[in-house]
Amino acid sequence: MNAFKTKLVGPFKQLLTFAELPHKGPLNDEKMPVIDNAGILLRGNKIEAVGVFDDLVEDWKIRDVDIEELQGAVVGMPGLIDAHTHICYGGSRADDYAMRNAGKSYLEIARAGGGIWRSVQQTRNASDEELAEGLTSRAIDHIRKGITTIEVKSGYGLSVEAEVRMLEIIKKVDQVLQVDLVPTCLAAHTLPKDFDGDHRAYLKYLIRELFPILKKDRLTDRIDIFVEETAFNYEPAKDYLLAAKEAGFDITVHADQFTAGGSRLAIEVGAISADHLEASEKNEIDLLAQSDTVAIALPGASLGLGMGFTPARKILDAGGSLAIASDWNPGSAPMGDLLMQAAVLGVYEKLSTAEVLAAITTRAARALNLTDRGSLEPGMLGDFVGFSCEHYKEILYNQGALKPRWTWKNGVRWR
Numbered sequence: 001m002n003a004f005k006t007k008l009v010g011p012f013k014q015l016l017t018f019a020e021l022p023h024k025g026p027l028n029d030e031k032m033p034v035i036d037n038a039g040i041l042l043r044g045n046k047i048e049a050v051g052v053f054d055d056l057v058e059d060w061k062i063r064d065v066d067i068e069e070l071q072g073a074v075v076g077m078p079g080l081i082d083a084h085t086h087i088c089y090g091g092s093r094a095d096d097y098a099m100r101n102a103g104k105s106y107l108e109i110a111r112a113g114g115g116i117w118r119s120v121q122q123t124r125n126a127s128d129e130e131l132a133e134g135l136t137s138r139a140i141d142h143i144r145k146g147i148t149t150i151e152v153k154s155g156y157g158l159s160v161e162a163e164v165r166m167l168e169i170i171k172k173v174d175q176v177l178q179v180d181l182v183p184t185c186l187a188a189h190t191l192p193k194d195f196d197g198d199h200r201a202y203l204k205y206l207i208r209e210l211f212p213i214l215k216k217d218r219l220t221d222r223i224d225i226f227v228e229e230t231a232f233n234y235e236p237a238k239d240y241l242l243a244a245k246e247a248g249f250d251i252t253v254h255a256d257q258f259t260a261g262g263s264r265l266a267i268e269v270g271a272i273s274a275d276h277l278e279a280s281e282k283n284e285i286d287l288l289a290q291s292d293t294v295a296i297a298l299p300g301a302s303l304g305l306g307m308g309f310t311p312a313r314k315i316l317d318a319g320g321s322l323a324i325a326s327d328w329n330p331g332s333a334p335m336g337d338l339l340m341q342a343a344v345l346g347v348y349e350k351l352s353t354a355e356v357l358a359a360i361t362t363r364a365a366r367a368l369n370l371t372d373r374g375s376l377e378p379g380m381l382g383d384f385v386g387f388s389c390e391h392y393k394e395i396l397y398n399q400g401a402l403k404p405r406w407t408w409k410n411g412v413r414w415r
Helices: 052-062 094-103 105-111 114-127 128-144 159-175 199-216 235-246 262-268 282-289 298-306 312-318 338-347 353-359 362-367
Strands: 006-016 035-043 044-051 065-069 076-080 080-082 146-151 180-188 222-226 250-255 275-276 294-297 323-324 385-386 404-411
Touching: 006 052, 035 052, 044 052, 052 199, 080 235, 080 362, 094 105, 114 180, 128 146, 128 159, 128 404, 159 180, 180 199, 199 235, 222 235, 222 404, 235 250, 235 262, 250 262, 262 275, 262 282, 282 312, 294 312, 294 362, 298 338, 312 323, 312 338, 323 338, 323 353, 323 362, 353 362
Parallel strands: 006 065, 006 076, 080 146, 146 180, 180 222, 222 250, 250 275, 275 294, 294 323
Antiparallel strands: 006 035, 035 044, 076 385, 385 404
8 A cells, every 4th residue: 555645444334443442440332432434544554534434535535535435334443453372383282182171180281291391392393484384374364353463472482592483483474464463572481391400590591691682683572471380480580570671671471370479470560461360369450450560361261271261350340451362372272263252251251342342452452562553543553344244232242253354454455
């Protein structure tokens, strides 16, 4: 699309803009910012104006404007954002899934050679081409479902060389796909079995050897760590995150998945998000609500592990900010269907339509520290989707089965 060309897309029977919604606390459907019979005016890859379609036609009719006219009833909203995935990996963990359903615990599976370490071995053994092809396929599946921004973690390398390789592959795939990939370094996923040292020594090794490469080669601006009894404890994780912050990285934390504690660390060090939170209780929820850290619920992991959901309703009612992501990974969340998972979480946690849809758009953008997307208003990226339906409430009513008919990324229609 010409950088200076202006295009009008519409009419949308309803357009959910998510403009000026609060970033924290509960959201009421009656206050959903909706424009009827709306249009989106694009200049290059940015939104120039949003308003009633006929008014925009009248305002711009004497100018050089192309009209991309939509037929039938279309509900539009910002492009979906998946703020937590692990979609760069090799191999499969179908054996883990079968063992889990047969009654084996997470620890028993890990001791039997499964778990994260199985994915590490399979990813290390995969070629660059195999990893790039797998990542590309999963990213295209996401954009087919209306997801225009995808956070992608490393974490199945667990050595400086293997982590750099994963992040380089993510960067290369991002350069050729229409969807945006946001890389995150999760080298602190678990202690690798082939590392000669303890947890604290491994984290110091990453700070000393890996961080400078990430900065020099511009592979990521984000550092993540899994804080859990089976991964990294509070104190060494705190030292690691503070070093990452001092080096200029944004930080996020895998927190409170099986035991509480990680979310308190995330808040203490000023993390942008705390992800999982299935084990969070009142103290953790209250601390999250008082902070600027976004809580990211991962219902796909709850479904994959057969465990309870993140207490999303309580987080919102306490005044917290909630995003929802798929956690698409080969172990605990292999499905990767963000919209379906968000709809299911909404049912079980009694979330309003506004709360669910904001959690996969504007609040998800905030969880990634992205200020140029997540809502439809002047100056934002032209990332939006169109559903073939009469009313926006039909989107979740269909429990994720209704997928976008069209997706626009940077103002260009993908399909």
